[in-house]
Amino acid sequence: MTLGSSRPSGEALRRLAWRLLLCALALQAATGALLMTVYSPGTTSAWGSVLAIERDFPAGRLIRGLHHFGSQALIILSASYVALLFVTGRRLGTPARHWRAAVLVPVLLTASCVTGWLLPWDERGYWGVQVPVNLVGLVPLAGERLRSFLLGGDIFGQYTLTRFHAWHVVWLPACILAIVRFAGHRWSRGTNGCSSNSANQTDGGFNAAVVTSVLALYVAFLVAAAWLRPLSPDPSLTAPVDPAARNYPARPEWTFLWLFQWLKMFHGEWGERIGALFIPALGLAALLAWPSLTRRWRPSVSLGTARILTAVFAIAVVFLTYRAIAEDRVGGTAGAPTPFAAENNDRTGDRSVTSAKRSSENAPDSAARPQAKERCPEEIRATRLADQRREAARRAERALFLADRLGIPFEGPLKLLQEDPLSQGPRLFARHCSTCHRYDGHDGLGHIPPEPAAASDLAGFGGSAWIRGFLSNPNASRYFGLILGEGGEPGHTRMAEWRQEQDDLAFTSEDRAALERRLDSAAAFLASQGLRELSDEDLKWVTDEKALRLRETAASAALLQDGRSYFFEECNRCHAYEGQRTGTTRAPEMGGYGGAAWIARMIANPANDELYRATGREKAIMPSFETRLSADERLLIARWLMLTREDFQD
Amino acid sequence: MTRRDALRGLAMAFHTAWVGLMVWGSAAFLGGPRRTGRGEGGDAWKRVARLEDLPRERPVLCDVRASRSDGFWAAVPQRIGAVWVRRVEPDSTNGRAVAEGRVDGSEGAASGSDAHSSVRAWQSICPHLGCGIEFAPSTGGFSCPCHASTFNSDGVQSFGPSPRDMDALECRVIDADSGERWVEVRYREFETGVAARIERGPT
Numbered sequence: 001m002t003l004g005s006s007r008p009s010g011e012a013l014r015r016l017a018w019r020l021l022l023c024a025l026a027l028q029a030a031t032g033a034l035l036m037t038v039y040s041p042g043t044t045s046a047w048g049s050v051l052a053i054e055r056d057f058p059a060g061r062l063i064r065g066l067h068h069f070g071s072q073a074l075i076i077l078s079a080s081y082v083a084l085l086f087v088t089g090r091r092l093g094t095p096a097r098h099w100r101a102a103v104l105v106p107v108l109l110t111a112s113c114v115t116g117w118l119l120p121w122d123e124r125g126y127w128g129v130q131v132p133v134n135l136v137g138l139v140p141l142a143g144e145r146l147r148s149f150l151l152g153g154d155i156f157g158q159y160t161l162t163r164f165h166a167w168h169v170v171w172l173p174a175c176i177l178a179i180v181r182f183a184g185h186r187w188s189r190g191t192n193g194c195s196s197n198s199a200n201q202t203d204g205g206f207n208a209a210v211v212t213s214v215l216a217l218y219v220a221f222l223v224a225a226a227w228l229r230p231l232s233p234d235p236s237l238t239a240p241v242d243p244a245a246r247n248y249p250a251r252p253e254w255t256f257l258w259l260f261q262w263l264k265m266f267h268g269e270w271g272e273r274i275g276a277l278f279i280p281a282l283g284l285a286a287l288l289a290w291p292s293l294t295r296r297w298r299p300s301v302s303l304g305t306a307r308i309l310t311a312v313f314a315i316a317v318v319f320l321t322y323r324a325i326a327e328d329r330v331g332g333t334a335g336a337p338t339p340f341a342a343e344n345n346d347r348t349g350d351r352s353v354t355s356a357k358r359s360s361e362n363a364p365d366s367a368a369r370p371q372a373k374e375r376c377p378e379e380i381r382a383t384r385l386a387d388q389r390r391e392a393a394r395r396a397e398r399a400l401f402l403a404d405r406l407g408i409p410f411e412g413p414l415k416l417l418q419e420d421p422l423s424q425g426p427r428l429f430a431r432h433c434s435t436c437h438r439y440d441g442h443d444g445l446g447h448i449p450p451e452p453a454a455a456s457d458l459a460g461f462g463g464s465a466w467i468r469g470f471l472s473n474p475n476a477s478r479y480f481g482l483i484l485g486e487g488g489e490p491g492h493t494r495m496a497e498w499r500q501e502q503d504d505l506a507f508t509s510e511d512r513a514a515l516e517r518r519l520d521s522a523a524a525f526l527a528s529q530g531l532r533e534l535s536d537e538d539l540k541w542v543t544d545e546k547a548l549r550l551r552e553t554a555a556s557a558a559l560l561q562d563g564r565s566y567f568f569e570e571c572n573r574c575h576a577y578e579g580q581r582t583g584t585t586r587a588p589e590m591g592g593y594g595g596a597a598w599i600a601r602m603i604a605n606p607a608n609d610e611l612y613r614a615t616g617r618e619k620a621i622m623p624s625f626e627t628r629l630s631a632d633e634r635l636l637i638a639r640w641l642m643l644t645r646e647d648f649q650d
Numbered sequence: 651m652t653r654r655d656a657l658r659g660l661a662m663a664f665h666t667a668w669v670g671l672m673v674w675g676s677a678a679f680l681g682g683p684r685r686t687g688r689g690e691g692g693d694a695w696k697r698v699a700r701l702e703d704l705p706r707e708r709p710v711l712c713d714v715r716a717s718r719s720d721g722f723w724a725a726v727p728q729r730i731g732a733v734w735v736r737r738v739e740p741d742s743t744n745g746r747a748v749a750e751g752r753v754d755g756s757e758g759a760a761s762g763s764d765a766h767s768s769v770r771a772w773q774s775i776c777p778h779l780g781c782g783i784e785f786a787p788s789t790g791g792f793s794c795p796c797h798a799s800t801f802n803s804d805g806v807q808s809f810g811p812s813p814r815d816m817d818a819l820e821c822r823v824i825d826a827d828s829g830e831r832w833v834e835v836r837y838r839e840f841e842t843g844v845a846a847r848i849e850r851g852p853t
Contacts, residue, residue: 043720043723127781130779130780130781131779131780131781131796134779134780134842134843135779135843137841137842137843138843138844144841144850148682149680149681149682152682152683153682153683154850155839155850157720157721158720158721158722158723159682159683159721242729244713244714244728244729244730244731244732245729245732245782246732246774246775246781246782246783247782248782249795249796250781250796251796260797263779263797263811264797264798264810264811265811266811267810267811267812267813268811268813268845269813269814269843269844269845271811271813272778272811272813272843327798378798380786380788380789380793381786381793381795381798384784384786384793384795385795388784388795431710432703435703435705450705450708450787451705627700627828627830628700628703
């Protein structure tokens with residue numbers, strides 16, 4: 001045989017690549033077997049067990065990192081091996097069995113990757129798996145049945161996890177093993193006779209040292225990737241998944257981004273089937289049948305075709321991957337809250353005009369389509385994506401912090417986030433409070449609501465800076481300025497009147513300075529009120545440093561005799577302290593003011609006499625949330641406001 | 651028939667029987683559990699929001715809570731999904747909602763106890779491949795962050811790979827005993843990727 005003589009190392013290169021592939025597979029099996037000793041498939045235990053691998057087990061990060069990056073490397077290795085066989089082709093006389101096996105390996109590895117993503121039961125894995133699994137449901141005739149077989153039910157749940165675990169650790173590896181055995185059998189005997197006789201000595205052109213070095217390089221590369229993980233864009237573990245939330249920007253791993261981008265090109269039910277199922281299936285079938293298809297072709301023709309196809313495919317993959325990344329980046333300026341408000345106000349008018357026109361002309365819906373298309377720039381989507389990514393990163397950080405600080409409860413890690421005031425407070429605030437209130441100018445989650453603010457900005461509420469600012473100018477827009485009564489008149493004016501009186505009484509600059517000093521001390525005294533009932537139940541949600549700071553603030557405030565005496569002399573005439581007041585005018589209770597319990601009472605029912613009254617002057621303008629929010633939810637908002645107030649002390 | 655043949659036949663029958671049993675057993679086992687998670691009936695109306703709390707014309711994502719169990723776990727009250735709810739105010743836009751309801755005649759249009767306010771609700775799961783649909787106030791429409799399907803504020807598809815419009819859900823406004831008005835939704839999930847709306851699984 002002289003076919004290989006023009007490039008004598010072709011055969012050896014294949015051998016080397018095949019060996020590297022086998023070693024990479026063995027490495028996956030080895031690291032996988034180690035991970036299995038800790039991993040626990042269960043919707044409430046999976047996330048915690050992966051966290052334990054990462055955090056508690058020596059070399060856990062290394063082992064999981066090797067498994068993680070090994071899987072990505074394997075995809076690339078196996079695909080490259082197919083390409084290598086393809087472009088060197090019949091020239092080196094690859095047995096058809098080996099070729100078919102080599103084509104099937106990347107397919108099975110893809111299935112292994114997808115099943116593996118789900119196992120940590122974290123947001124990235126869970127949402128990343130949705131799309132491929134839903135694509136399975138599109139297989140004609142048997143799709144939905146196949147999908148529910150793979151999932152162990154119609155929706156993702158406990159049995160999905162146990163099944164995916166089984167597919168990932170037993171079924172798919174067994175298939176891969178069988179195929180590799182099937183392929184390697186004929187290969188090692190060398191049906192082409194090109195150089196297999198000398199394999200033992202020189203390993204087909206490379207000596208053993210070269211093979212060992214390449215393997216060592218591969219492993220070194222993986223180890224480096226596993227250790228350097230913080231530098232790569234893949235964080236260790238995202239937040240535990242809340243299947244009902246659907247707020248995670250799902251993207252596949254970078255090795256599959258091109259497929260993700262490919263899918264965007266196919267629209268509609270049948271488009272989807274063609275793009276996601278038929279074309280790939282046809283391509284796979286053509287590859288499997290390639291040796292028989294081209295048997296009659298001249299070697300130079302079949303080889304040339306193979307090289308062109310490989311080049312086109314490689315360029316397409318690179319291009320699609322680039323597009324997928326680029327489209328997500330357009331205008332993705334992370335950081336600033338999205339300024340939705342002003343834009344939206346213009347649009348609302350515009351929209352109602354359009355629809356009024358539509359209904360009067362009885363135009364079909366399709367008429368509105370091109371318009372909506374113009375109004376949906378990629379930019380908005382990418383900005384929103386950046387927002388979602390930031391929120392997801394925050395959730396992940398929070399989940400890891402809570403798991404560290406409190407441990408994972410038996411009910412699962414999601415419970416930690418669901419009971420966490422710092423996670424749920426802003427969410428509830430945005431949903432229920434932000435139509436009137438603001439939090440540092442936004443809705444608690446960083447967005448600016450379209451409705452104009454109609455009540456105070458509660459960032460830092462109850463803290464000395466907030467109270468002092470309020471005492472300086474009660475009618476500032478951050479405080480009572482935006483609150484209007486039913487007739488549109490200013491809602492709460494007494495504090496402003498009181499402040500005016502104080503100013504009027506301060507004739508000299510000395511008087512004024514004294515007044516400011518007394519207000520400083522009064523603010524400090526009132527700020528201490530919110531912290532007087534601080535409990536471990538409150539403080540367990542924040543870092544030790546923050547807990548210490550809150551405790552110190554509470555303790556030092558107890559010494560504020562000035563503020564206390566000023567309060568009882570002056571403020572207590574109207575504002576009750578534990579139900580007692582010295583005057584006759586009624587104003588809200590100040591005992592425990594700004595604390596979680598006080599805020600929760602205020603949310604439940606502002607017009608409860610103790611705070612505001614239901615009728616008359618200075619009556620409650622805020623509605624009661626007793627029936628709209630549960631006691632737990634009210635406490636979540638209240639605790640969040642109390643625990644974050646020290647962040648706004650200027 | 652010799653004794654040997656008879657024994658061989660018996661052995662064959664035995665082996666066929668146990669292999670058959672294993673095949674049947676494996677298939678049945680893999681077919682799934684005899685009983686799966688149980689929860690509240692899928693047809694039950696689920697309260698999602700108070701009408702007063704909904705801003706006019708701006709869709710709000712409302713949680714749907716129900717008691718549901720997963721596999722062998724006991725049923726616990728939990729968030730089972732989320733729906734986009736838009737309050738349609740005919741007063742604010744000169745009879746727009748009434749006219750609109752007639753124009754597209756979709757299932758989602760439901761009028762409350764009086765004709766002056768109504769709500770519409772949509773499943774938040776993208777009909778394309780199941781990602782969570784977002785509302786973008788700056789475009790006044792919905793969009794899916796995964797594969798960039800976009801829908802207008804009535805849930806009608808305007809661009810992208812989705813095979814159908816957003817899935818409208820039945821909804822209604824009811825007067826509760828307390829005098830409050832609540833929006834209720836019949837929560838359902840549908841198969842993704844297909845043009846037809848096919849309900850998926852028990853809720």
